[in-house]
Amino acid sequence: MSKVTTSTLMKFKQEGKKFTALTAYDASFAAAFDSEGVDVLLVGDSLGMVLQGHEDTLPVTVQDIAYHTRCVRRGISRALLIADLPFMSYATVEQTMTTATALMQAGANMVKLEGGEWLLESVKKLTERGVPVCAHIGLTPQSVHVFGGFKVQGRDADNAQRILNEAKALEAAGAQLLVIECIPASLAKAITEALTIPVIGIGAGKDTDGQILVMHDVLGISSGYIPRFSKNYLKQTGEIRAAVRAFIDEVADGSFPGPEHTFN
Ligand SMILES: Nc1nc(=O)c2c([nH]1)NC[C@@H]1CN(c3ccc(C(=O)N[C@@H](CCC(=O)O)C(=O)O)cc3)CN21
Numbered sequence: 001m002s003k004v005t006t007s008t009l010m011k012f013k014q015e016g017k018k019f020t021a022l023t024a025y026d027a028s029f030a031a032a033f034d035s036e037g038v039d040v041l042l043v044g045d046s047l048g049m050v051l052q053g054h055e056d057t058l059p060v061t062v063q064d065i066a067y068h069t070r071c072v073r074r075g076i077s078r079a080l081l082i083a084d085l086p087f088m089s090y091a092t093v094e095q096t097m098t099t100a101t102a103l104m105q106a107g108a109n110m111v112k113l114e115g116g117e118w119l120l121e122s123v124k125k126l127t128e129r130g131v132p133v134c135a136h137i138g139l140t141p142q143s144v145h146v147f148g149g150f151k152v153q154g155r156d157a158d159n160a161q162r163i164l165n166e167a168k169a170l171e172a173a174g175a176q177l178l179v180i181e182c183i184p185a186s187l188a189k190a191i192t193e194a195l196t197i198p199v200i201g202i203g204a205g206k207d208t209d210g211q212i213l214v215m216h217d218v219l220g221i222s223s224g225y226i227p228r229f230s231k232n233y234l235k236q237t238g239e240i241r242a243a244v245r246a247f248i249d250e251v252a253d254g255s256f257p258g259p260e261h262t263f264n
């Protein structure tokens with residue numbers, strides 16, 4: 001089976017084939033998700049919450065992401081592997097290059113950064129130097145203290161327009177993939193249609209090119225607050241591999257996310 005690359009995802013977008021992504025933090029889950037056909041695996045800084053038990057993602061370090069990226073890399077044969085750049089590890093362009101080096105050398109195929117306008121120079125430099133970039137906008141959890149909570153973004157016209165402009169600017173700067181989190185479905189649809197690069201949604205409605213969820217939510221073992229846009233697939237299947245297949249199938253046939261997982 002040929003490896004998933006950004007070109008594969010671009011082809012899926014052009015063909016209107018919905019693809020799936022899951023977070024993974026270790027080799028065993030990564031291997032299971034990969035062999036069931038999940039296209040993209042993310043070593044997310046959500047690990048600060050679901051693995052380490054913190055209230056947000058801010059305590060996560062580059063070392064943490066590098067360690068889990070090395071673990072996940074050993075479990076993958078097909079999926080594209082993305083690693084999150086942690087909070088404050090890409091505050092300057094120079095720092096971004098150092099952090100991205102560590103995560104690419106740990107086995108990532110691509111790095112993901114949260115932010116809009118201020119990130120453009122870093123996105124351009126990373127891409128020019130051989131590091132594929134996935135940008136992440138909308139609800140960017142590393143800014144939770146600026147937002148005053150994990151709140152839906154882009155609900156008013158001005159913010160919706162700003163987020164759409166950020167998406168276009170990030171693509172122009174060289175980003176090859178975009179994650180949009182917790183925004184109204186109509187805005188997510190507009191962004192997905194406006195961009196050539198594939199767009200992955202989480203809490204962004206059914207019209208993005210791909211869907212991503214945190215694995216612990218899919219398997220119903222997240223503690224504390226579980227986002228409304230996520231879905232426990234273990235409940236209906238009773239088996240981890242079957243849960244992953246159900247997620248893939250429901251994304252492919254458009255039944256996930258449903259209205260109950262969507263913000264307007
Ligand atoms: N288990 C887990 N799942 C995730 O999806 C996730 C994490 N952890 N950790 C990192 C970020 C944080 N995320 C979150 C966490 C909470 C909400 C949340 O409470 N959302 C409210 C929306 C409130 C509003 O209407 O503004 C919701 O009802 O889902 C959203 C995203 C997404 N990511």
Ligand SMILES: CC(C)C(=O)C(=O)O
Pocket residue numbers: 023042043044045046047084179181202212213214
């Ligand atoms: C929720 C996804 C998009 C993420 O950034 C993470 O898991 O850290």
Ligand SMILES: [Mg+2]
Pocket residue numbers: 044045046084141
């Ligand atoms: Mg993240």
